[in-house]
Amino acid sequence: MEQVGLAATSEVTLWSLFMQAGFVVKLVMLGLVGASIWTWAIVADKWVSYRKFRGQLDQFEQIFWSGQSLEELYRTLSDRKTSGMSAIFVAAMREWKKSFERGAKSPIGLQMRIDKAMDVTLAREAEHLESKLGSLASIGSAAPFIGLFGTVVGIMTSFQAIAGSKSTNLAVVAPGIAEALLATAIGLLAAIPAVIAYNKFSSDAGKLSGRMEGFADEFSGILSRQIDERMSARQAAE
Template sequence: MEQVGLAATSDVSLWSLFMQAGFVVKLVMLGLIGASVWTWAIVVDKMLKFGKVRRQLDAFEQVFWSGQSLEELYRTLSDRTTSGMGAIFVSAMREWKKSFERGARSPIGLQMRIDRAMDVTLSREAETLEARLGSLATIGSAGPFVGLFGTVVGIMTSFQAIAGSKQTSLAVVAPGIAEALLATAIGLLAAIPAVIAYNKFSADAGKLTARMEGFADEFSAILSRQIDEKLQPRQAAQ
């Protein structure tokens, strides 16, 4: 460890800076590079996923409001895996069907069950949208600190080495400090995109969830009207 930062004072390229660094600093740098890789993986994943979800919502809304029979729509959607509004619609329809097949008594109970089923599906969908955004937030807030930790350790080591070398010319001090600062640089490099991506994706997820909630409310209203219409004649017959 005494040789750290003093062995090759002339070479200050990135690679040599990394290789000169001490064990802890190297570990921090590698960890931060890993965090950066993970951040960008999430960013790419979320970008693809959010685009897909948005397209699905658009397509579903178009189909739903096209005047097509809900029964027919349910039949086409029920035998394939759905997400987003489709999943909410299917869960609501399944509950509706189950209740009517067995002959529901109370319209209020049926309404509540359908709402419950839609809420569960909605929260599940929102959860998948917001998955892994937490790690973005963690990287965004902790990255600079981890980098700073690497820097502090690196500077400590380099100062110890300087004390050992018993000379204080800038040429001796500089490489150790440059190497230590590299850790902070990598930390910021990982943290800045993470923070930006977190803000963007959490806002996007909020918007999509709100859209799905809106649909769920609307569908709930439609179903409620249907329940009233279907149960009214039955009650009138009694």
């Protein structure tokens, strides 16, 4: 008897538990496995994109503060696909040039238009950084409850097996309980990395957005001084 029991125990694997589970529990497990795969796909995508984005910010800051003229830098970047600080810089310079070409007379209005252009671009870049993070938050918050739902269904199946067999033998209820606990485990397996990744990437997105906001404020000050100088020169010429 002892050898039979050991043999039966050795045959209990995760795959066998999945195959023995009911339709609802199987559906729950497959959904959670899919959520886990989606979580790791987002983690890989964000890790690569944030690393690339951070490198682009470092490169632009190095070029911007190297002493190169704003006009020359704008000509270099205006025809390229830009992101981050480069996109903010191009948006501000484009508004700057359009306004002066049209003979802007109000320095306050010009400054407001430039700041608005940078704010819109900054919001767009921040939205891009935070894309897909909502999926991580949803998986992290919902996966444990979905796994718990599978657990409840599995336990209900176990009680039905007890009622059908009219026996409280552990061998009767153990498979259903094991299936139920497997659903909970898969739910936690999907939720824990999602929560950790969400907190990590939310923090990184906040830091990157903060760097862009700091640049926008500094560049706004630089353009404000140049606006004053140009307006003063224009008034003197008149």
